[in-house]
Amino acid sequence: MKAIILQGSARTEGNTAKVSRVLQEKLNCDLVHLADKNIGHFDYDYKNEGDDFYPLIKNIAENYDLIIFASPVYWYTMSGYTKVFFDRISDLIRVHKDLGRELRGKSMAALSCGYGNTEIDSFFIPFEKSANYLGMNYIGNVHTWVQTDQLDQEVIQRIENFAQQLTNKFNA
Ligand SMILES: Cc1cc2nc3c(=O)[nH]c(=O)nc-3n(C[C@H](O)[C@H](O)[C@H](O)COP(=O)(O)O)c2cc1C
Structure with a gap:
């Protein structure tokens, strides 16, 4: 499984980057900060x-099987960086159709990072629906949060479970 995390926070050393790095280590995968x-x-x-x-x-279409969107919760939804990336996928439907076809059959997953442990009900719906629209397999999501400098043990555990879930589903 070759995975890439698209980290969508407005900052590259913020909370979403912090939890994304834990997932990156577990999956031994690549990570791109969309803000860069x-x-x-x-x-x-x-x-x-x-x-x-x-x-x-x-690069993603040619080299990766799994795209993981890691987005902070901004105003109850995905960050602007993440949304702009999704909007631009429309280029593949309108112009680079060959590349759009290459996304079919790949897998998608999503991670949210908020301030608290309450997951926003609707947060992951656009990811799942977009994956379906693009002919991709949506293989899961996880909500995380960061409140202090130290990551909560529960958050670390959630990320570890998520990494395991992705690996299992991908290999199923
Ligand atoms: C513009 C903005 C909007 C936010 N909106 C929400 C929100 O709707 N719900 C929530 O729980 N937290 C919200 N937060 C808090 C962030 O989700 C939280 O602090 C997150 O860990 C920030 O991640 P980051 O450091 O990667 O930006 C918001 C933060 C910002 C900067």
């Missing part, structure tokens, strides 16, 4: 052609 990339908003005239989206999605 120059990825413009979706444009109907494809005016963002030269930005970092195409090289990133091409």
Whole structure:
């Protein structure tokens, strides 16, 4: 299983990055901070052609089987960085259709990171529905939180279980 975490926080050393690194270690996978990339908003005239989206999605389509979206909870939903990435996947439906086809059959999973342990009911719905729309297999999600410098034991345990779940489902 070759997995990549797309870390969607507005900061690269924040809470979502912290929990993402635990998952990364468990899965021994790659991680990209979306905030490090120059990825413009979706444009109907494809005016963002030269930005970092195409090289990133091409790399993902060619080299990875599992895409894990790790997003902070911002206003009850995924972060803007994560949403812009999803919006830009529309480029693959409109322009780079060959690459869009390459996503079919790959797996998707999602991790949320909030302040508290209460999961937002609707948070993971767009991930699951988008995966279905793209012909990808949605293989799970986990909610995490960070309140202090030290990660909560329960959060670490959740991430370990999640990593195991992904590995099991992927190999099933
Ligand atoms: C713009 C913004 C919006 C937020 N909205 C929510 C929210 O709706 N629900 C929630 O539980 N926490 C919310 N939070 C708290 C973050 O989800 C939480 O602190 C998270 O761990 C931040 O991760 P980060 O350091 O990667 O940005 C918000 C934080 C920010 C900055």
